[in-house]
Amino acid sequence: xxxxxxxxxxxxxxxxxxxxxxxxxxxxxxxxxxxxxxxxxxxxxxxxxxxxxxxxxxxxxxxxxxxxxxxxxxxxxxxxxxxxxxx
Amino acid sequence: xxxxxxxxxxxxxxxxxxxxxxxxxxxxxxxxxxxxxxxxxxxxxxxxxxxxxxxxxxxxxxxxxxxxxxxxxxxxxxxxxxxxxxxxxxxxxxxxxxxxxxxxxxxxxxxxxxxxxxxxxxxxxxxxxxxxxxxxxxxxxxxxxxxxxxxxxxxxxxxxxxxxxxxxxxxxxxxxxxxxxxxxxxxxxxxxxxxxxxxxxxxxxxxxxxxxxxxxxxxxxxxxxxxxxxxxxxxxxxxxxxxxxxxxxxxxxxxxxxxxxxxxxxxxxxxxxxxxxxxxxxxxxxxxxxxxxxxxxxxxxxxxxxxxxxxxxxxxxxxxxxxxxxxxxxxxxxxxxxxxxxxxxxxxxxxxxxxxxxxxxxxxxxxxxxxxxxxxxxxxxxxxxxxxxxxxxxxxxxxxxxxxxxxxxxxxxxxxxxxxxxxxxxxxxxxxxxxxx
Numbered sequence: 001x002x003x004x005x006x007x008x009x010x011x012x013x014x015x016x017x018x019x020x021x022x023x024x025x026x027x028x029x030x031x032x033x034x035x036x037x038x039x040x041x042x043x044x045x046x047x048x049x050x051x052x053x054x055x056x057x058x059x060x061x062x063x064x065x066x067x068x069x070x071x072x073x074x075x076x077x078x079x080x081x082x083x084x085x086x087x
Numbered sequence: 088x089x090x091x092x093x094x095x096x097x098x099x100x101x102x103x104x105x106x107x108x109x110x111x112x113x114x115x116x117x118x119x120x121x122x123x124x125x126x127x128x129x130x131x132x133x134x135x136x137x138x139x140x141x142x143x144x145x146x147x148x149x150x151x152x153x154x155x156x157x158x159x160x161x162x163x164x165x166x167x168x169x170x171x172x173x174x175x176x177x178x179x180x181x182x183x184x185x186x187x188x189x190x191x192x193x194x195x196x197x198x199x200x201x202x203x204x205x206x207x208x209x210x211x212x213x214x215x216x217x218x219x220x221x222x223x224x225x226x227x228x229x230x231x232x233x234x235x236x237x238x239x240x241x242x243x244x245x246x247x248x249x250x251x252x253x254x255x256x257x258x259x260x261x262x263x264x265x266x267x268x269x270x271x272x273x274x275x276x277x278x279x280x281x282x283x284x285x286x287x288x289x290x291x292x293x294x295x296x297x298x299x300x301x302x303x304x305x306x307x308x309x310x311x312x313x314x315x316x317x318x319x320x321x322x323x324x325x326x327x328x329x330x331x332x333x334x335x336x337x338x339x340x341x342x343x344x345x346x347x348x349x350x351x352x353x354x355x356x357x358x359x360x361x362x363x364x365x366x367x368x369x370x371x372x373x374x375x376x377x378x379x380x381x382x383x384x385x386x387x388x389x390x391x392x393x394x395x396x397x398x399x400x401x402x403x404x405x406x407x408x409x410x411x412x413x414x415x416x417x418x419x420x421x422x423x424x425x426x427x428x429x430x431x432x433x434x435x436x437x438x439x440x441x442x443x444x445x446x447x448x449x450x451x452x453x454x455x456x457x458x459x460x461x462x463x464x465x466x467x468x469x470x471x472x473x474x475x476x477x478x479x480x481x482x483x484x485x486x487x488x489x490x491x492x493x494x495x496x497x498x499x500x501x502x503x504x505x506x507x508x509x510x511x512x513x514x515x516x517x518x519x520x521x522x523x524x
C-alpha cells in the first residue's frame with residue numbers, strides 16, 4: 001500500500017517562492033524531490049538532490065527559512081517553512 | 088557559567104539504532120542510569136527509520152519488541168543531536184541543528200553505536216538527479232517521497248538491494264531490474280551458509296517472492312547513469328553484454344562502510360577498518376564500548392546481541408553478558424560470510440572516466456586524482472574530501488579506486504556554524520564545571 005494513501009494533515013510550505021501543499025511530517029528533501037527541484041547547485045554548477053537519505057552526504061543541504069546548509073533529509077516540513085535551492 | 092548546559096550519565100550511548108537501543112535497554116534493566124543520543128529525529132537508526140505513515144513498519148516484530156523494551160526502560164532519548172567532538176576527561180559535545188546550541192555530556196561509560204553508511208562508487212552520471220543510494224532511496228521514501236509509478240533500477244551489491252527493491256515495489260514502484268555485482272556462484276555459496284540462519288534465509292526468500300516478476304541479475308553492474316539534466320536510464324553490463332534499462336530512478340549502493348569517525352577521534356584502535364573490541368565489546372580506550380556495524384558489517388541480529396552484551400558489561404553484569412557470547416560469535420561469522428559473498432569485483436574500479444566526479448562536495452574529477460600519490464596529497468592539491476561530508480562519501484570510494492586510507496579525523500567531525508562554536512563553553516570551562524558536579 002503506498003504510504004501516501006494514509007490520511008495525514010496537509011500543510012503549506014514555500015519552495016523557491018512557490019506555495020505548495022505537503023503532508024505534515026514529510027521531510028523537506030522529499031518536497032524538493034517531488035517537485036523535481038534541486039536542493040543545491042554544486043561548485044561547478046550541477047544540480048544535486050539527496051543521495052544517502054540519512055544526513056551523511058550533505059547533498060541535500062538547502063536554505064531553510066533563510067538559513068543555509070540545512071540537511072533537508074533530516075528536517076521535517078513545518079507549516080509556512082521556506083525552502084530554497086542553495087547555490 | 089551556570090547557564091552552560093552539561094549533562095552527566097552513568098552510561099551514555101551514541102546512536103539509537105538497534106545496537107544502541109539494545110545496549111541502553113540492557114544497561115537500564117541492570118539498574119544503570121542511561122542516556123541515548125542520536126542525530127536523527129527519532130529512534131530506530133536507518134534500518135528501523137520510521138515513516139510518515141508506517142503501514143509496513145508496524146509488521147516488524149523485532150522492531151516493535153526492541154522499541155517497546157527501550158520505552159519501558161524509561162531511558163531518555165535525546166534525538167536531533169549530532170556528536171561533533173570529544174572534550175577533556177570523558178566528555179563529548181553535540182550540536183542541535185534545530186536550536187543551534189552546543190551541549191556537553193559527561194559519562195562514566197560510553198557505548199558507541201554509530202552504525203554504517205552505504206559505500207558509493209563513482210561511475211559516469213552518478214551525480215545526476217534521480218540517482219540515489221539504495222538504502223538512501225528507501226530512507227527518502229520513508230521520509231515521504233512517493234515512488235508510486237516510478238520505474239526503478241536497483242543496483243550495486245549486498246543483501247540490502249533485495250530488501251530495498253521489495254519495499255519500493257510495495258510502495259508502488261515498478262522495479263525494472265535488480266543488478267547484483269556479486270557472481271552467482273558466490274551468491275549460492277552464501278545461500279548455503281544461510282541454512283544455519285533459517286530466519287535470514289526465509290526473509291531473503293520472502294523478498295525474492297515479492298519480486299517474482301523482477302529480473303534479479305547476479306554478476307551484473309551499472310556502468311553509466313544516462314541522461315542530461317536528470318536520469319533517463321542505466322547502462323548495465325555482465326562483463327560480456329552491455330545494455331540500457333530505461334528508468335526514472337536508480338537506487339545504487341555497494342554494501343556498507345562503518346561509521347568509525349567518532350571512535351577514531353576518541354583514540355579507539357581499528358582493525359581492518361573496523362573498531363577493535365574485546366569479548367565484552369570494550370574498545371582499546373578505557374570505559375568506551377562499541378557495538379553493531381562499526382565493529383564489522385553483520386546486520387541486525389549481530390547489532391542487537393552486541394548491544395545487549397555491551398549494555399550488560401557496562402552495567403557490571405559481565406556474567407550475564409558472557410551467556411550471549413556464543414550467539415554473538417555466530418552472528419559475526421554471518422557478517423564475515425557477507426564480506427566474502429559481496430566482495431567488490433575489480434571491474435568496479437574501472438568505471439570512473441577522466442571527467443567523472445569522485446568528490447561530490449568539491450566536484451573533484453577522476454583525472455585530477457589519478458596523478459596524486461596519496462589521500463593527503465589529493466586533499467591538498469584538489470580539495471578531494473575537504474567538503475562538508477568530510478570524505479565520508481569519497482573516502483571509501485578512493486580507498487576502493489586507489490587504495491588510499493583516510494588517516495586524519497579532526498574535530499568537529501561534522502560541519503557546524505562558527506557562531507555555535509564561538510558561543511560554546513571552552514575546555515577549561517568544561518573542566519571547572521566537571522569539578523563542581
